[in-house]
Amino acid sequence: MSMLSVVGIGPGNPEDMTPRARGALREAEQIVGYQRYLDLIRNEFPDKEYFSTGMRGELERVHYAVDSALGGVKTAVISSGDAAVYGMASLVLEVALEKGIDPGEIEIIPGITAALSCGAILGSPLSCDFAVISLSDQLVPWERIEKRLEAAARGDFPVVLYNPSSRQRKEHLRRACEIIRKWKSPDTVCAVVRNAGREGQESRMMSLAELAAESVDMLSTVFIGSADTVAVRDRMITPRGYQQKYGCLAGGETGHPDRIGSPGLLQQNGREIPNDPGHSQQRNKGRKLLIFGGTTEGRKLAGIADEAGYRVTLSVVSAYGRETAEQAGAPVEILEGRMPETEIRRLLESGRYDCVMDATHPYATHISGSIARAAADAGVRCICIRREIGTGAGEQMIFPDVASAIHYLNSQQGNVFFATGSNAAEQYVKLKDLKDRGYIRILPSETALRKVREAGFRSSHILCMQGPFTEEMNTACFHYADAEWLVTKASGKEGGYDSKVSAAEKLGIRVLVIRPPDYSEKAQICHLEEAEQLIRAGEL
Numbered sequence: 001m002s003m004l005s006v007v008g009i010g011p012g013n014p015e016d017m018t019p020r021a022r023g024a025l026r027e028a029e030q031i032v033g034y035q036r037y038l039d040l041i042r043n044e045f046p047d048k049e050y051f052s053t054g055m056r057g058e059l060e061r062v063h064y065a066v067d068s069a070l071g072g073v074k075t076a077v078i079s080s081g082d083a084a085v086y087g088m089a090s091l092v093l094e095v096a097l098e099k100g101i102d103p104g105e106i107e108i109i110p111g112i113t114a115a116l117s118c119g120a121i122l123g124s125p126l127s128c129d130f131a132v133i134s135l136s137d138q139l140v141p142w143e144r145i146e147k148r149l150e151a152a153a154r155g156d157f158p159v160v161l162y163n164p165s166s167r168q169r170k171e172h173l174r175r176a177c178e179i180i181r182k183w184k185s186p187d188t189v190c191a192v193v194r195n196a197g198r199e200g201q202e203s204r205m206m207s208l209a210e211l212a213a214e215s216v217d218m219l220s221t222v223f224i225g226s227a228d229t230v231a232v233r234d235r236m237i238t239p240r241g242y243q244q245k246y247g248c249l250a251g252g253e254t255g256h257p258d259r260i261g262s263p264g265l266l267q268q269n270g271r272e273i274p275n276d277p278g279h280s281q282q283r284n285k286g287r288k289l290l291i292f293g294g295t296t297e298g299r300k301l302a303g304i305a306d307e308a309g310y311r312v313t314l315s316v317v318s319a320y321g322r323e324t325a326e327q328a329g330a331p332v333e334i335l336e337g338r339m340p341e342t343e344i345r346r347l348l349e350s351g352r353y354d355c356v357m358d359a360t361h362p363y364a365t366h367i368s369g370s371i372a373r374a375a376a377d378a379g380v381r382c383i384c385i386r387r388e389i390g391t392g393a394g395e396q397m398i399f400p401d402v403a404s405a406i407h408y409l410n411s412q413q414g415n416v417f418f419a420t421g422s423n424a425a426e427q428y429v430k431l432k433d434l435k436d437r438g439y440i441r442i443l444p445s446e447t448a449l450r451k452v453r454e455a456g457f458r459s460s461h462i463l464c465m466q467g468p469f470t471e472e473m474n475t476a477c478f479h480y481a482d483a484e485w486l487v488t489k490a491s492g493k494e495g496g497y498d499s500k501v502s503a504a505e506k507l508g509i510r511v512l513v514i515r516p517p518d519y520s521e522k523a524q525i526c527h528l529e530e531a532e533q534l535i536r537a538g539e540l
Contacts, residue, residue, distance in 0.1 A: 001069050001070050001101060001105060002069050002070075002071075002072045002073055002074050002075070003027065003028065003069065003074040003075065003076075003107075004065065004066065004069035004075050004076075004077075004092070004096075004105070004106050004107070005024045005028070005075075005076045005077070005106070005107040005108075005109055006076075006077045006078075006079065006083040006084075006087070006088055006089045006092050006106065006107070006108050006109065007021045007024050007025060007076050007077065007078050007079070007083060007109045007111070008021060008078075008079050008080075008081055008082040008083040008084070008085075008087060008109060008110050008111020008112070008113070009021055009025075009037065009040065009041060009078050009079070009080060009081075009111055010080070010081065010111040010112040010117065010197065011080065011081065011112060011114065011117040011118075011196045011197030011198065012037075012040040012080065012196075012197050012198040013197035013198065014041075014044055016112050016117060016197050017041075017111070018109070018110070018111060018112075020109055021109050021110075021111055022044075024076055024107065024109050025041065025044075025045055025048075025076055025078075026045070027074060027076075028048065028074050028075060028076035029048065029049060029073050029074040029075070030048065030049040030050070030051065030065075030068055030073050030074070030075045030076070031045065031048050031049070031050055031051075031075075031076050031077075031078060032050075032051045032052070032061050032062075032064060032065040032068075032075060032076070032077045032078070033050075033052060033061065033077060033078040033079070033088075034052060034053070034054075034055065034057075034058075034061075035052040035053075035054070037078055037079070037080045038050050038052050038078070040080070040198070041078070051064055051065075051068075056138075058088065058091055059091070059095075061077070061088075062077065062088065062091050062092050062095045063095060065077045065092065066092065066095050066096055066099055066101070070099070070101075077092055079111070080111075080114075081111055081112065081113040081114050081117070082110050082111045082112065082113040083108055083109065083110065083111060084108060084110065085113040085115075085132070086134055086162055086163075089108045092106060093106060113132075114160075114162060114193075114196060114221045115130075115132050115160040115162075115221070117196045117197050118160075118193035118196045118203075118221040118223070119160075119223070121193050121196060121201070121203050122191050122193065122203060122205075122223060122235065122236040123232075123234075123235030123236050123237050124235075124236075124237050124238060125158055125191070125223050125225060125229060125236040125237070125238050126158055126160070126223075126238065127237075127238045127239070127240045128158075128238065128240055128241075129157055129158075130157050130158040130159070130160065131148075131152035131155075131157040131158070131159050131160070132159075132160045132162065133145065133148050133149060133152060133159060133160070133161055133162070134161075134162040134163045135161055135162070135163050135164050135165070135169065135172040135173065135176055136162070136163035136166075136169070137169070137172070142172075145176075146175075146179055149176050149179045149180060150179055150180075150182070150183070152180075153179065153180040153182065153183035153184055154183050156183070156184070156226045156227050157226060158223065158224065158225050158226045158229060158238050159180065159223075159224040160221060160222070160223055160224075161173070161176065161221070161222035161223075161224070162221060163218060164176075164216045164217075164218075164220055164221075164222045165216045165217055165218070165220070166217070166218050170327075171327065173211070173212065173214070173216055173222065174212045174213075174327065177208060177211050177212035178212070180208065180224060181208060181209075184208055184224070184226075184227070185208065185227070186207060186208050186209035186307045187207045187208065187209065187307075188207065188208040188224060188225050188226075188227070188229070189205065189207070189225040189229045189230060189231045189236055190205065190206050190207060190208050190210070190211045190222070190223060190224050190225060191203060191204065191205045191206070191222075191223045191236050192204055192206075192211075192214055192216055192220050192221070192222050192223075193220065193221050193223070194216075194217075194219050194220045194221075195219050196221065200471070200502070205231055205234075205236060207304075207307075208224060209303055209304060209307040210300060210303065210304060210532075211224070212303065213296070213299050213300045213303055215296065215467075215468040217470045219470070223236065225238060226238055287309070287310050287311070287354050287355075287540065288310065288311045288312075288313070288352055288353045288354050288355075289305050289310045289311070289312050289313070289353065289354065289355050289356075289357065289535075289540060290313045290315065290347070290348070290352075290353040290355070290356045290357070291305070291312065291313070291314050291315065291356075291357045291359055292315045292356070292357065292358050292359060292360050292367065292371055293314075293315075293316070293357075293358070293359035293360040293361070293385075294314075294316035294317060294318070294320075294321030294322075294324060294325055295359055295360065295361055296468070297359040297385050297387075297528050297531075298314060298316075298325075298357075298359035298360070298385075299314070299324070299325050300528070300532075301357060301359055301385070301528075301531060301532070301535065302314045302325070302332050303332075304532055304535050304536070305332075305535050306332050308535050308536055308538070310535070310540075311333075312332040312333065313332065313333045313334075313335060313352075313353070314332050314333070314334050314335070315334075315335040315339065316334060316335070316336055317336075317337065317338055318336070318445060318447070319336060319445075320443060320444070320445045321336070322334050322336045324466075339367075339370075340370070341370035341373060341374050344370055344371060344374035344375075345373075345374035345377050345378055348374055348375055348377075348378035348380045349377075349378045353380060354380070354381070354540065355380065355381045355382075355383065355540040356371060356375050356380055356381070356382050356383070357382075357383045357384075357385060357531065358371045358372065358382065358383070358384040358385060358523065359385040361491070362386065362387050362491060362516050362517075363489055363491070363514075363516060363517060365517045368384060371384075371523075372384065372522060372523040375523070376522060381524070381540070382523040382524065383523065383524045383525075383526050383531060383534070383540075384523040384524065384525050384526070385526055385527070385528060385531055386525050386526070386527060387491065387527070387528075396501065396511040396512070396513045397510070397511070397512050397513065398513050398515050399512055399513065399514055399515065400514075400515055401427075401514060402420055402424040402427040402428075402487070402514055403427045403430070405487050405512045405514060406427060406428070406430050406431050407430075408512070409431060409432075409485060409487075409512070410430075410431065410432045412485070413484075414437065414483075414484030414485055415437045415438075415439060415481055415482050415483045415484055415485070416431065416437055416438055416439065416483065416484075416485045416486075416487060417439045417440070417441070417477070417478055417481045417483035417485065417486050417487070417509075418438065418439065418440040418441070418487045419440075419441050419486060419487065419488040419489075419500055420487055420488060420489055420514060421442060421443070421448070421489075422440075422442045422443070422447070422448035422449075422451040422452050423451075425451040425452055425454065425455040426455070428440070428452070428455040428456070428457070429455050429456050434455070434456045434457065435456055435457070435458050435461075438456075438457055438461060439457075439461045439462075439463070439480075439481035439483065440452050440457055440461065440462055440463070441463040441464075441465055441477060442462065442463070442464055442465075443464070443465075443466060444464040444465065444466055448464075449462065449464060461481070463477055463480070465477075467496055468496050468499075469496050469499060469500070470499055471499040471502050471503045471506075472503075473499075474496075474499055474500050474502075474503035474504070475503040475506070475507065478503060478504065478507055478509055479507070483507075483509050484509060484510065485509065485510055485511075485512060486500065486501075486504045486509050486510070486511045486512065487512045487514070488500050488501070488511065488512070488513060488514070489513070489514045489516070490513050490514065490515060490516055491516075
C-alpha cells in the first residue's frame with residue numbers, strides 16, 4: 001500500500017496548519033475531503049489531484065482514499081480542526097481494518113481543533129478540565145447527548161459545543177441550554193465564535209440565559225463557562241486557581257478592579273453586574289415589563305428580563321410570532337394580534353406595567369409611533385430598541401423605499417431577488433416582467449404567501465423560509481434565482497443584513513438597499529446591549 005495519511009488542517013488559516021500537516025499534503029499525490037475544506041487549501045497545493053463529496057459522503061470518500069492508496073497513489077484524507085476529534089481518523093481506520101490493512105500503516109497527523117482555536121480568540125476559557133460535546137445526533141442518539149450534557153453540567157466543567165445547530169436541528173442548542181441551566185447559573189459566562197481562523201471571523205459573549213436565543217450554525221462553536229469563569233472586557237477567562245493558592249494573581253498584582261475572580265461580579269461592556277441570579281430576581285420581583293416585538297431582540301430581552309425577576313409580557317403580531325417566541329423558551333406571557341394605539345394606551349393605563357420596550361422591526365414605524373404616543377399618554381416609561389444600521393462596503397445603491405428601487409430596476413435587465421418581505425406586496429406588481437424575473441423570500445406564513453401570490457410572483461419563484469440566514473444559505477438562494485440584483489432592507493446584523501450583502505458581493509450581484517425610515521417619536525433610544533444592561537442593573 002502506498003502512503004495513506006489522515007491530516008488535521010486546523011481551522012482553515014494556513015498559518016494555523018502544522019508543519020507536519022503541510023509536509024504530508026506536499027508529499028501526497030491526491031487529497032481527499034469535504035468540498036468546503038478542500039477549498040481552504042487548494043491555493044497552497046494547486047498541483048494536487050482532488051476528490052470530494054458532499055457533507056454526508058464520508059464513507060464514499062474514505063473507501064475511495066483507501067482504495068487509491070492500495071492502488072499505489074499517495075493519498076491524504078483531510079479534516080478541519082483535528083483529524084481525530086470529530087474528524088475522519090476513526091472512519092479511515094475502521095475501513096482499513098475491513099479491507100485487511102494494518103492500521104499501523106496509516107499516519108494520523110493532528111491539527112488544532114475548534115475548542116483550541118476558538119478558545120484562543122476568546123482568551124482562556126479552557127484553562128483546566130473541560131468537556132467537548134457535539135450536538136449533532138446524526139451518529140449519536142440525542143438521549144445519549146442529553147446524558148453527556150447533564151454529566152458535564154453537574155461536574156461544572158467548562159463545556160464546548162460543536163455542531164450546535166443546523167437546518168434540521170434548530171432546537172438543539174435551546175434544548176442543551178435547558179439541560180445545562182439545571183446545574184449552572186443563568187448568568188454563567190458564555191460565548192459563540194464563528195468562522196475561527198477564516199474570513200468573516202467573529203465572536204460574541206453573553207450569559208447562559210441569553211445563549212438559548214442566539215442564532216448559531218454549523219460554522220459556530222459555543223462555549224459555556226464554569227462557576228469560576230469571568231468576562232473581563234473582551235476576554236473569557238477560567239482561572240486555574242493561582243489566586244486561591246498564592247493569594248494573588250499570576251502577575252503578582254492584588255486589588256486590581258478588573259482582577260480575575262471578582263466575587264459575584266460579571267463584566268459586561270465595562271460594567272460589573274451581579275453574577276448572582278437571586279440578587280437581581282429579588283430586586284426586580286413584582287416589577288412588570290411589556291415588550292413589543294417578535295423580533296430576535298424582543299425574544300432575547302424577554303428571556304433576560306424573565307431571568308432578572310421581571311414579570312414579562314411579550315406582544316407579537318401573529319401565530320407565527322407566538323410559535324417562534326415559545327420556541328425561544330422564556331416562560332413569559334404572550335399576547336398575540338395587532339394592537340391599535342387605543343388598545344395599547346388602555347393596556348398601559350391599566351397600571352399593569354412599569355415600563356414598555358419597543359423591540360419591533362426598525363421599518364415598522366407605524367406601530368413604533370403608536371407605542372411611543374400611548375406610553376406618553378399613560379405616563380409609562382418607553383424604551384425604543386434601535387439596531388445599529390450600516391450599509392456596509394462595496395457598491396450598494398441606497399433608495400428611500402421599495403417603489404423607487406423598482407422604478408430604477410425597470411430600466412435594467414436581469415433577475416431580481418427581493419429580501420424585503422411581504423409587506424411591500426403592492427409595490428412588487430410594478431416590476432416589469434415580474435413573473436419571469438422576480439424572486440422573493442418570505443416567512444413561512446399563509447398571510448405572507450397569499451400577499452406575494454396576489455402580487456404576481458410565480459410559486460416556483462417564492463422561497464418560504466425562516467431565518468436567520470447564513471452567508472452560505474443566502475448564496476444558495478441567490479444561485480437558485482440566478483439573481484443579478486438584490487433588494488434588501490438595511491436591517492442590521494440582527495436582521496441578517498451583513499450575510500446577505502456578503503453573499504451578494506461574492507457572487508457579483510448588485511445590491512439595492514432600502515434606507516430605514518427616521519424615528520421621530522419621543523422615547524428613550526437604546527441599542528440592544530444598552531437595554532440588556534438596564535434590565536440586569538434593575539434600572540427600568
